[in-house]
Amino acid sequence: MAMLHRALFTWFLLLVFLILLALRLDDRTKWNWFIVFFPMWFYDAILLVYISIHMINELRAAVSGTGNTHHRTLRQRAASLLQRVWPLLVVVLKMAFMVALCLKLENPSASISTYHVLLPLWILLTGLCGKVLHCLVLQHQYRYP
Template sequence: MVGTPVGILFDPDYAPVLCRCFFATSLLTGLLIIFCALLSVRVDGKSNWSWGVVFIPLWLLDAVLLFWLVPLAFRPSLTASGHSSGDKRSSKQARRARAARQRGIFVCIYLLLCFIFQLLIVLREDERITWSAAAIFFPYWILEAVNGLSNILSSIADIRTIPEVDPTTNAPMEGSKRRLLEAMVTVNAFWWWCIRVALAILVVLKIDGALSANWATVFTPAYLAGIRYILLFAVAGLRLRMKLEDPSGRGMAVVLVPVFIVLSMLFCCTCCCAPCLFCAQNLPADGLADEAINRLPVPVHRRIMYHPPGHTATV
């Protein structure tokens, strides 16, 4: 980036921040890869480790997120103060501080529920408790209830931002068009939430034996999500269904091949490629310029040159 027009506009103070982000992403991705590897080995019966050992990488990931996201969530957002008076500035700062507290509390509740859910899964699989799957998923239901409440508030705020006047015609917006926009906002806010909840309910019913349908039917919501996201959910759902219906068939490592590929590519980009690009900006530009000056010119007979019509080129 040194010596380029983009490099002039690039603030060098952002490089350490981006490098820290790349390091954190690499660490989280590496922990996910290790967890998927341990999970595949444990499910295939190639080790007799307890499920608590298998979930250690996931708990380390929770700890990293706790020490990284919680302080970031409680930090008020920074905006330009402009030329506002002291009262207005203090009011804005109070609103930002209140929003930061709400955001931080939400992140803490989210991480706590995720950890409790993982802990209950481990206790159930290690046969320390004999609760039903519906009881094991109780933290997940609370988490999705919080997500649903957040979606309701965000959709109401988005609906209120719909203008009363049609920007294309500068006329009052028709009722049918406004209702269509409101429906689109609502669907966009709740479609992924509905798919997650429906899939969790079907999985719980299947695990508890209250649903006699096969696993292909259970994973129907995952197929719908896969249609939108094209690949990941569809492939993972189909292969996981094959594994659950035929434990002697494909190994769990084969089921998680798409996950390994995606996480490995992300790990390579954030751990190797991107940091090298930002470290290259610290190279001495004068040395690069001297090297360019000392290069031998391209021979004349190898150059691409333009000759007018009727002119004979001589080499």
């Protein structure tokens, strides 16, 4: 799929989600919160498939590549693994947050604390801040050695 099509598809699903959210928050419908979040579930499912295919292709290329991967240090191997798994982890944490949020909104009387609902989001945002900081430090090191 071309970049323009992916962007348009993303914006369309976001628009549908925001319309469903506005209808639910204005009490025009009494739909289940999982139905309101369906466009985001659909988008995340497509994203998981895309990330999985991309990871499989990268691993296939690494296995059939030059063969000098055994000379890398443990730190380089861990960084490479984290770089491959990071997008998958982001989507899984986002989905965990959405499930917890839907459960909390659907059953206000349930004993799900707000802390537990927001925990995946906090982990995700902390990881994103760490990733941005790491990229900024690397950019600074390359620019000013």
